Amino acid sequence: MEQEQVWIKQALGGNQEAFMRLVETYQTPIYNLAYRMLGNSQEAEDAAQETFIRAYTRLTTYDPTRKFISWLLSIASHYCIDRLRRRRLNLVSLEELPPWQGVASDMLQPEERLIENQTRDAVQVLLESLPAHYRIPVILHYWYDLPYKEIAEMLELTESAVKSRLHRAREMLVQAMTQADEDRKRMIMSALQTTPGRRC
Amino acid sequence: MPALKACPQFSEQMSLALDKQLSAREENELRAHLRTCDACRAQWDALQEIERLFATAPLISPPACFAVRVSARLAERESRRQIIFGVLALVIGAVVLGLISLASLGEVAPALYLLVTTPAAGHGLTVVTELLSTLESVLNALWLLAVACVRSPAAMICTTYSLIILALNVLWLRVLTSRLLRPVSHRA
Ligand SMILES: [Zn+2]
Numbered sequence: 001m002e003q004e005q006v007w008i009k010q011a012l013g014g015n016q017e018a019f020m021r022l023v024e025t026y027q028t029p030i031y032n033l034a035y036r037m038l039g040n041s042q043e044a045e046d047a048a049q050e051t052f053i054r055a056y057t058r059l060t061t062y063d064p065t066r067k068f069i070s071w072l073l074s075i076a077s078h079y080c081i082d083r084l085r086r087r088r089l090n091l092v093s094l095e096e097l098p099p100w101q102g103v104a105s106d107m108l109q110p111e112e113r114l115i116e117n118q119t120r121d122a123v124q125v126l127l128e129s130l131p132a133h134y135r136i137p138v139i140l141h142y143w144y145d146l147p148y149k150e151i152a153e154m155l156e157l158t159e160s161a162v163k164s165r166l167h168r169a170r171e172m173l174v175q176a177m178t179q180a181d182e183d184r185k186r187m188i189m190s191a192l193q194t195t196p197g198r199r200c
Numbered sequence: 201m202p203a204l205k206a207c208p209q210f211s212e213q214m215s216l217a218l219d220k221q222l223s224a225r226e227e228n229e230l231r232a233h234l235r236t237c238d239a240c241r242a243q244w245d246a247l248q249e250i251e252r253l254f255a256t257a258p259l260i261s262p263p264a265c266f267a268v269r270v271s272a273r274l275a276e277r278e279s280r281r282q283i284i285f286g287v288l289a290l291v292i293g294a295v296v297l298g299l300i301s302l303a304s305l306g307e308v309a310p311a312l313y314l315l316v317t318t319p320a321a322g323h324g325l326t327v328v329t330e331l332l333s334t335l336e337s338v339l340n341a342l343w344l345l346a347v348a349c350v351r352s353p354a355a356m357i358c359t360t361y362s363l364i365i366l367a368l369n370v371l372w373l374r375v376l377t378s379r380l381l382r383p384v385s386h387r388a
Binding site: 019044121123171177178 | 212254259
């Protein structure tokens with residue numbers, strides 16, 4: 001904690017090295033939030049980078065009485081919500097990502113992207129059934145173990161709004177889970193029915 | 201087939217129960233209801249499965265060298281910002297110096313006006329003569345100005361002013377040429 005405040009002070013003075021120590025410290029929680037929100041490694045990388053760039057340029061607005069990680073998570077949350085909204089309006093496509101992402105492992109071919117989708121964990125599939133405004137409180141609640149009050153501050157909501165969004169989100173998750181179960185059952189049933197035909 | 205819908209008043213209680221937000225009395229009420237209502241019990245079981253799933257979901261780490269890429273992007277941004285500021289400073293400098301220089305050329309303006317308004321059609325020779333005489337009068341004007349400057353009581357102020365403008369113009373030209381000649385991207 002002590003060390004963190006020193007880094008922040010140095011970064012405020014224009015020391016990029018000190019800021020990079022902060023990036024190294026918080027890259028995993030921030031990347032995880034972006035990945036959980038956006039659902040693919042390419043966009044998650046871009047969003048996590050953007051979060052840190054924004055944090056650096058707005059460092060003077062950071063209130064030292066708040067936890068630094070809370071401030072970062074709040075920047076990341078707003079950015080990802082905005083990004084999902086733009087994606088819905090079709091303003092962002094995966095192919096249009098900026099060139100600084102030219103890392104070999106990130107330039108997935110369509111088939112590879114498909115594989116990434118298939119191996120994605122069940123949690124991610126469930127999360128993606130939620131609209132952005134419900135997805136973000138769920139992520140902040142489950143991965144960062146934050147109380148309603150802190151989530152409310154981050155998202156500029158009231159505590160009761162957070163409470164009801166979590167509740168609604170859980171209802172939607174139950175729905176998505178039962179839906180997925182039924183789809184799986186239906187798939188197995190239809191596979192059983194078509195098996196004799198395939199033998200010929 | 202859609203699952204049975206849980207009772208709305210208990211659905212929210214279940215969410216609060218998961219977050220340990222219920223009082224002992226409310227929790228007992230919920231437990232009692234769950235024993236009697238199949239729809240709510242199915243919902244409660246599903247909610248607990250979701251809790252288990254999410255509790256075991258890992259924190260995903262970024263690919264290797266993430267911090268290096270952030271650093272590179274930050275540096276790129278900074279250099280772009282510096283170029284924008286540099287160009288802005290140059291433009292403002294040029295405008296300000298231009299205005300100051302123009303003010304000192306005020307005496308030449310009438311001569312230039314004469315030159316512009318001269319009817320030139322079919323009078324090439326006249327124009328050339330006019331041009332030469334204008335140039336002569338401009339030079340005369342400048343000479344007179346210089347003489348007046350030196351002879352007037354404010355000679356010091358006048359020459360200092362001219363010298364400062366000259367120096368500023370030279371300085372600005374040097375900055376401009378050094379900016380234009382330097383390569384735009386220079387990374388360590
Ligand atoms: Zn019930």
